[in-house]
Amino acid sequence: MADANEANEGVRRRDFIHVAALSTAGVGAAASALPLVSQMAPSADVLAESTTDVDVSAIEAGQSIKTVFRKQPLFVKRLTPEEIAEANEVDVADLRDQESLTDRLGEGNEDILVTMGVCTHLGCVPLGAAEGENKGEYGGYFCPCHGSHYDTAGRIRKGPAPTNLVVPDFAFTSESVIRVG
């Protein structure tokens, strides 16, 4: 019995060294993979918080401007009463991405629609912000890439895009200026 125990113990000690060595190597390999993976993520300069101020006073009803927010296009539009009425007519429950116009405009904002100009399908810039562009079947924006139609509130109505045009965080800093971001 004593002999057998000793033999067992010998095996166990060897096993322990194997397991310990392999685990150390494994943890080391995993730890060194971490920077290899994380270097791909956005670098500090890209991440650096940025805000964009937009003067909305010059935008006439029915007009939009296209500007840039975090290197991506941003649409700022002053809705006409008809467009507002059209957006409010729809039953929110029927929508793919259920948001009312007020959800999207925010408190105390009656007609300034601020959305990213990035189609939520695969990221094209939808048409409709500039004069004479195709506004799609619902009178808002139309993405020519794969045919997504957005309504006057920038909500997805038809086509492959899964969600409404993204409304970034923004606030009025004065009567006429909004700060996005």
Place this chain on the structure above:
Amino acid sequence: MSFAWAKPYEPQTGFTKWIDEKLPLPRLVYNAVGAGYPVPRNLNYMWNFGVLAGFCLMIQIVTGVILAMHYAANTEVAFATTEHIMRNVNSGWLMRYAHANGASFFFIVIYLHIFRGLFYSSYKAPREMIWLLGVVIFLLMMATAFMGYVLPWGQMSFWGAKVITGLFGAIPLVGESLQVWLVGGFAPDNAALNRFFSLHFLLPFVIAGVVILHIWALHIPGSSNPTGIEVKQESDTVPFHPYYTAKDGFGLGIFLLAFTFMVFFLPNMLGHPDNYIEANPLSTPALIVPEWYFLPFYAILRAFTDDLTIPFTGIVLIQAKLLGVIAMFGSILLWFFLPWLDKSPVRSGHYRPMFKKFFWFGFIPCMIALFIAGGAPAEQPYVLLSQIATAYYFLHFLVILPIVSQIEVPKPLPYSITESVLGSDDAAPGKTASSGAKGADDIGSLQPAE
């Protein structure tokens, strides 16, 4: 590894003997593409495209390394350095046109190579591994070509990159973070351009490595052939050199005529004019189309316009965007299962009457429809066309092929390759197993194996 009658390598001079002992590379070449590799005697021109694909890879590597000497991967200057290559660098225009058209020709060649495999069922045992490695090569090629197209930083470069990296955003939960991680920002920018350049430089060499495995796997059973029956005897084969080096050389000549014609006379025909406009993240081109060789897969991506919902409840199971992405990747990943989906014991389409009809009148028109729909705007009737063709595509591989392969009655096969070529199995000159008589006339060095 090879057939028993393969001619062994015998170094003739003192120097080649010395090399053979230290590093038997000449022996490897001799047994792989020389007189020491017996190949079925009945291969037709569809068997040229493997060698041509290897040649295309070399064109891409040579012209690509040269382009990289003059190109700079920075969004500020990438477009300008590409134009610098075109206008200032000596022969730069030739290198760039050869590289851009080389990519197109690479895909033409690889598509014909794949269609050969599909028609003659080259993917069946014992050649499954060759096929699987081929699918890996094709996926790597697609990634390489996609990233290469981004490098000139034109409008199509930018928007192609945006749309394709946007695909990853469709993946539930992790999609958006994955997408940001892949491009290193919220939209493709300098970080993306740089990493694409790095990977575009690297991947062709990875492809070269997988090609070596592909050929290694090929040399275990040897090539299949248009009858699809296996080699039985020496009279079924001829040595690779000089027979197929000559045939491949002739094919290469034809290929080069077509290739140089495109490079010199129609260098921009397969490209898109919008890519001569510098990338503008604020303006999407009216119609984003990928390079022609991606059109069928792009059509499959766009075929899904409605979410998959539980009927009458409106509960979305899978969003249209994700469905399209799954179908697009699935359409290629499907090929990995082909050796097991097609259960027919007969390989060659020539002896499979029912399969042959579905191949020519179902599958080929379906691929043509996908090509057309992929290049058209996302409007009717093209959306419907892409939907029908996508449905048929999956039906063909997942339903038609497995069923047809089990119910069809194949035509009688010839006894041997020799019989199919010469009319009778006994007709080959010097048919007895140990003889090498057929090589004796013009290639004096050909000796019997033993």
